[in-house]
Amino acid sequence: MDPGFPVLSLLIFLPLLGVVLIALLPGKHTPTDWLVQNAPGNAVDYPKWIALGIALATLIISLVMFILFDRSAAGFQFVDEFDWISAEAVGFNVKYAFGVDGLSMPLVFLTAILSVVAVLVSWRVNLRTKEYFAWLLVLETSVLGVFTSLDLIMFFLFWELELVPMFLLISIWGSGNRNYSALKFVLYTVFGSAFMLVGFLALGVAADTFDIREIRHDAVAAAFLPAPAIFAFIMIAFAIKLPVVPVHTWLPDAHTDAPTAVSVLLAGVLLKMGGYGILRLLFTLMPDVGADADLALAIIGVVSIVYGAIVTIRQTDLKRLIAYSSVSHMGFVLLGVSALGVTGLSGAAMQLVTHGLITGMLFVMVGLVYDRTHTRQISDMSGLAHHIPLLGIGMVFAGLAGLGLPALAGFVAEITIFLGAFESQTAAVSVALTGVLLAAAYILWALQRTFFGPKDDNWAHLPDANHWSEFTIIAGLMALIVLLGVYPSVVMDLLEMGVEPIVESIETVVSAGAGGG
Amino acid sequence: MSDFGFHLAFWSLAAMTIGGASMIMVSRNLIHAVVWLVLSMLGVAGLYLTLSADFIAVVQVLIYVGAISVLMLFAIMLTPRAERDNSSSLKTAGPAGVVVIMVMIATFWVAIDTDWGSVREVALTDQARLIGESLIKHYILPFEIGAVLLTAALVGAIALAREDDEDAAVHAASLQAELDGLEFDPVDVVDPPIPAEPESEARS
């Protein structure tokens, strides 16, 4: 699909345009009671409306792309490229190249959706709104960039770009020990990306190009660094981002202290960058190493699933609990990847999408509850479903989706991963099955303690969901989760298209290896 | 170069140079140290003569003995007696000794071990003219730059040494800061607080 028009560039940089607009137009700095803030007669607050408009515009563009996406053609579509840096003499060439394929298209769409959600869920932010919404949009640009870059250096650029808004968003608008968490997030990510950069450069040097489409794994074998080392270097960054045990401890801190919108984006799309990277870069560019590393990946994945879930069970902070559950859920991605088959990889990709929606929704719900109760301690809450039944519905729904209930999105991904990975990773899958039970345990336990149980009159005054933005988010996300649960083909086909070439190259390599001795 | 006179000259001048330098090392009085420096430099000048570098020897005597030493003496005289102490710092002497011994080993090794390819038995004559010609012809640019360098040093030294009105204000404020107790506080190991620098009168 070639629209003859740089639609991807437009998509990616539209949020930056929004940043400019926000910077130019005045912001409202009069804090009002958030309960009556949207009563008629209040002044229009430009930044949030601009942010919403821009986020919606990106959503529409990505939706159009999603629809126009040619489901019969493999490879990258909407490609938009030119030579950015060409230093021929020294072989340092960077392309400005964007494109989407079946793998990235759903993630782009997911990013656009969750950006809208993030803006809406921030509707009641009153502290330095101009900056806040500007940074949110910068974050959107960087994530979109990561998902669409076709050049390693561009990928790295956007990967790093996301740090700045995240650092500021967490440490200015966060809560609790926010400075610590923000710095921890940044340092972990920088640590990973340091290794990633070296890996990228080694790849680029060996292949003489940074273009993802042109790097061949045979070239990697000629690198100074042995290919497994390159793989491991890049894997460090993705493992931290995903995150997997034992480099996961930044995640609970960052989530707990981040503002709701950032938690949503962090869980919803930023973690997905790790999984996307594994599929798009590691397995596409180094299928041979990936095929050798399958057992290691499976083990790491299973450890993340089970250990993450067990640790989750002991969490007493609702946001922390969900954060830890992400560790467990993202372990499924590794497990799916380790299957080395279309089914497993599709499942892993599907897990990226569905977890984005589900955990995004969970964080939205926890955020809305926190807005009201100002506590996240599970022990402080009881019987909230009496006072805020609508939020209760949302929370229970999201929780059930999180534990992998059929007809909701999470089930599809998990079952596909299990079915895909069982044959090659029998033991790993067998152990990972307990994760399903543990997920049910921690989610139901949390629901029981917070929303169910005897009424607590402390919370009698709590307003339920009462603003159009909240209704929109809850209903929208519920609809999407159900849609993906009952009709997963709508994205599964795309993902399958996206992972097929990867699996083909893996199979070629494996059979060549087997044939060669 | 094997005659006795030459030997005598070399060894006595060497002893003078090294001895003078050593005396600087042990001397506790700065003025004495400068005097020993003069002695040492005269020894070096003498050594230049043994190397048939008469022009350089003359320059050495003129500039080092005549100018630099005097300059130093002046500077020392400007400070009170208490500041004319030339003792070594015990804290650094140890590490410094280690470093210097290492340097000595290295330089000796290199001096002795290397084939320097020395060829000429006859000394150069007419040195002043040759040096002058070389300066004008081959090294004209360094020569010019050297002139600028001296100008810069001169101007800078004057600018630093002369006491202007605004400098007085700076000193006053600086002293005031000291009186205000803004002197370095040993407890504050992190960073010495740097107090606000005073506004000069020129700001208006």
Added chain:
Amino acid sequence: MSETIFWAILFLPLTAFALAGVSALNQNLQRRIPEWDPRYPSAFKPIADQFCGPRLASTPLIIALAVAFVLALINLIDSIGLRGLPLDIATHQLFTAGDLTVNLGVRIDGLTSVMLVIVTGVSLLVQVYSTGYMDGDHGYRRYFAFMALFTTSMIGLVLADNLLMLFAFWELVGLTSYLLIGFWFHRPAAAAAAKKAFLVTRLGDLGMLAALILIYSKTGTMDIAEINALADHGAEAGMFALNGLMIGQTAMTLFGLGLIAGAIGKSAQFPLHIWLPDAMEGPTPVSALVHSATMVAAGVYLLARFFPVIHASSTASDFIAWIGAGTALGAAILALVQVDIKRVLAYSTISQLAYMMFAIGVGGYVAAVFHLMTHAFFKALLFLGSGSVNHSTNTFDMRKMGGLRTMMPITFATFVVGTLSLAGIIPFSGFWSKDEILIYAWDNNKGVFVLGLLAAGLTAAYMVRAVYMTFFGQYQGGEQVAPGEHGNDDPSHPHESPRSMTTPLIILAVISVVSGFLTFGGEFQTWVYGALPHPHDGSFHWSWGIFLGSTALAVGSGFAAFVFMHHRDRVRSWGVGGIWPIPEAQRFATNLFYLDALGENLLARRVFYGWIARSSAWFDATVVDGVVNHAWREGLTVAGAARFVQNGWVQAGTISIGLGGMIIWIAVVLF
């Protein structure tokens, strides 16, 4: 009959769910929104109330179920015509991922037809009953929404043509069970019971999931018919193969055991039975529908569905036979000491389901399904009866009842019908099905037969005890309604329940009597056999010996129980505590054989939560995170301390120049 009909059966209750959901949402919105948002148009409220009132929750569901029931009946008739052979198999591709193809489809055969009738029929009656029972409850609309969702899931489970779809609906059934048990979520016991039910059944589901994954990876298919054909063929040929793939006996056994694990969880068999008694925290109609007639029967249905698979492995079939027999007896013993009428019925349910389980295990495929059907009717009847009792006494504690036979005659009469049926007294339906199971057990496994027979005797005993405590003797006054709860305001004067409740009781009582006669002529057997890969005509089994033995045992033990209960004061005065002669045994039984304590308190709470999870969390915070934090903190400290090097002396700088240079030289020259 067109496939559309089956989708209609599935989607009718789903639509009702949507409407009930709208109604429930409207209830919450109406209650809340106008308080916060002055812009909310007040004119909207009456309109919304008019169209989205409580009736929107119940009426569409009842209509939907009625229509579905009629459709199911029509289908059953068609099925009879086809002798239970697969009537309609239609499958649609839902999604693919590589080799994996997930389908959504229906498979209609004799088994399905029977199940559809049971599910829609019992559900319809229970819903009608619920309109009376739940009338006035705050969560009325939510209740019907959940019920609608439950019925949908159950229908979907029955209709599924492949294992994955079956599993999906299986899980949804579990979900709705969770929601319904925790319906009164403000009661901590209810919330805890809901969670427990979900988790315990999910533990079993893991086995089923594992089986699903295993069978898919071995055969590449999830289609039920294909799997059954494979198992059936393999059992004869001694070798399993499909699509050119060979499957070992071990894999087949594992597959069977996995399915059995799922069934054990869902049907509350030992050792996963512990959730079912707690599940009685839900509203009584829920217990009637979900925890006796349909959902728990899903486990039996699953094993019946995969009967060839279970019987492809003698390990699996023996396993389930013994588990079932043991559970049947154990649960019956437990039922004997309960004082809560619903708990008696709950343990009875476990026991009866165990009957079906071991029937499957001993090859009594039809018998199991038959018992499933009869049990569904009479157990629903019993539960609804207990609900009716509760409706007027506000309690389920039999010690607070008594003498109700005159005050609630219809309830009494129907309850007694149910009891006789359950106890297996000829000619009530329970007799026919139970007898058939015992015949199969006698033929195949004598040990199981003995256990089953003992359980049958105990069944009569505990039911008679329950009936006696509830309906005979003096009325003990019931219980005052708890503040904030909905119930009978005057429990000291119990009265008969409203028509909406008694009508279903009567209907169910009638069915309980007549449904047993289906066994004559072998028609029923033929339908059900139609679902197997090698359908054959069934026949009516009869054995005088077993008939006489079991009837004598049931009547005898029932009579003994009655006498015992009637003279219990005198019995107590003999110095024997409670019902059981040995106090320790009594305590052992009332503590549910300590299984609950073992499972929940020791394993789940103490070992897992208290020890494993706690130490993992400690490890995570202290070691995994702690190492990083420590490195960071110590790094900062060292960075601060290391600055003494930069101590401000000129010489420090110059020495470092000399030292650095020399170290370079030495290093290069030496190495």
Added chain:
Amino acid sequence: MIIGLEHYLILGAILFCIGFFIALSKKNAIGVLIGVELMLNAVNLTLVAFSRFSTTEIALSTQVFVVFIIAVAAAEVAVGLALALVVYRNRQTISVDRTTLLKG
């Protein structure tokens, strides 16, 4: 024994090391400058020695170099003394182990 290049080189090396030690160890800023002067003298001595014992062009280059070094040394001393003076005015000391306001 012939006094050749090596003698002068060793002499220069000794002088350099003494100067270096003085520069590294003296407390007084002017003392440090004296050490630097000795080091420069050592360099000059070495240069002149090379000049004596090698070809004509080198001889010239080296002697020119010596002239430059002497000039630069003078300039350095002048500036150094001026700075020492300023420090003295500010702090009433030119002892380098007491002028440690800037550290850490």
Added chain:
Amino acid sequence: MLSDVNLLGPELVLLVVGAFLLIADLFLKDRRLLMGIAAAALLGSILYSAILLTEGHMGSQGFGGVLVVDKFAVFFQILLAGAALAAVLVSTETLQRTPSRRGEYLALILFSTAGLQLLAGSRDLIMIFIALELTSISQYILVGFHKDRWSSEGGLKYLLTGAIASAVLLYGMVILLGLTGSTNLSEIAQYIAWQGEGKEEALILAATFLIAGFGFKAAVAPFQMWAPDAYTGAPTPIAAYLSVASKAAAFAILIRVFFEAFSDDLLADHWKTIFAVLATISMFVGNFFAIRQNNIKRMLAYSSVAQAGTLLIGLAAISADRSELLGASGILFYLAGYTVTNLAAFTVIVLVANQNGGSYDLKSYRGLGTRSPWLAIVLAFALISLIGLPPTAVFFGKIYLFETAVQSGLTWLAVVGAANTLISAAYYLRPVKAMFIDDAETEASDEVMVRPANSVIATMGLVTAGVLVIGLHPGLLINAAEAAVAAIFS
């Protein structure tokens, strides 16, 4: 001979105008005018360099081979003059404080710049020495120019350490001269190639001393200890100038000496190891010491040590085979990016210090984001660039340099460099946090804002734009750097 003078053009402009300023100071009292003249001279120098570039003088040697004008030299001439221009333009406050010494101040900056420019074009040991001393002596004076307690102490320390370092450097040069019999770099190279066998110890000793001397200028650990003191004491524009210009010129001469004179295979292997080790030490020392600094100037001083270490990665890469062009152009590119970035940071520091009465403590940056958002944004942008995050100049610089390391097989060095990015983020983010996140102290927020001079604002705008432009379109600069180094390695 006249054509030779033409080649000297860029430096000559500075020297002449510098001398003129010394005199003009006596009768011109308007500091803006003086500043303008100095700025014009620097612009003229840049322009002259550009003219030399276009007139096709590339590769011409002048003055008997002591000076060469090639693209490499021109690249540095422009970079250095640019840095000096920025330093001059932000010096308004310093000029105000020293009304009677304005001419000297500006002239010394010009002299020093001329010295650095000459250094970049020198091909003769004597020329190198003189140029280095010209710039050093000017800088000693400039560091102590404020004559207060901090400034004078910094100046004295810089001078004493610098004098010793240059003595050491001289000793190295003398050994080299005595051994090879020439002061010309290419002749030295020839000697080493033909007769270097067996004389490695002496050569390496000379090279070691040269590294010490030049490394001192570049503030490479372990020769870095003067840098924090000198930066902290110096007038802030001078600190900015030192941190970029000195470093740039030092790297220029390191490249020239080591890869024109010492490039023989006999020795090249040693250089690789030496530079790699020095790079590692510098990065760790600089970053580690910077973590706990509360004075922003001092923090940037240590950070400049770390940046020098990063640049050394390039030198190590050149020494390893295969990537001479890449390594050297990497250094040039990184230097340019680092120069604009550091200048941007220092410009803001100057402005903030002007506002709050000369404080460089991190505390005084609290709440800057609300008080003067633009200043805060520029500083934050510069610091983000220094970490190496996009879309900034140093981001690509780092990638480019690490690429050189990877290409030459020094992957471990790239890893070390990348890991140091992590440490550096920990302290570069501290001012960002102070500006945007911490609450302002009460008195600071009430402060009356002084409107900064236009020249400072213009400088800030220019360098910030530079950071952004290089970050967004690095191709131009990379090609320039490539062309520049092609002059040496070809």
